[in-house]
Amino acid sequence: MREDKPPVEEKKLSLIEQMQAAVALLTDSATNRVDEHTQAMRWAHCLQCTKRLQAFSVLHLAQKDKCSLCGCFLCWKIPTHTDPVETRKQGKEVLTACTAGHW
Numbered sequence: 001m002r003e004d005k006p007p008v009e010e011k012k013l014s015l016i017e018q019m020q021a022a023v024a025l026l027t028d029s030a031t032n033r034v035d036e037h038t039q040a041m042r043w044a045h046c047l048q049c050t051k052r053l054q055a056f057s058v059l060h061l062a063q064k065d066k067c068s069l070c071g072c073f074l075c076w077k078i079p080t081h082t083d084p085v086e087t088r089k090q091g092k093e094v095l096t097a098c099t100a101g102h103w
């Protein structure tokens with residue numbers, strides 16, 4: 001991972017944004033998916049990243065494998081080709097990318 005980038009401000013998705021992302025992902029076509037090799041590369045970066053929330057308990061279940069920078073659940077973010085939340089906000093196709101620039 002690259003350590004020479006400036007720190008990125010943490011962002012929390014609102015509950016509405018999380019629901020919009022979930023709906024978008026559930027209704028998305030299969031074409032909005034990156035291939036398995038790309039997913040594996042992304043997971044390799046995220047699993048080593050200090051910004052990945054790893055807490056696991058009944059109280060913190062919703063925080064498991066969530067990116068603290070963008071607020072996304074990684075199991076949703078990693079497979080997608082385009083970012084459903086940003087695409088909706090900006091009204092144009094926005095490619096899914098690591099907020100810290102790791103992938």
Ligand code: SF4
Pocket residue numbers: 045046049050051052066067068069070097098099100101102103
């Ligand atoms: S998306 Fe980027 S910043 Fe977030 S956990 Fe993965 S590698 Fe880290």
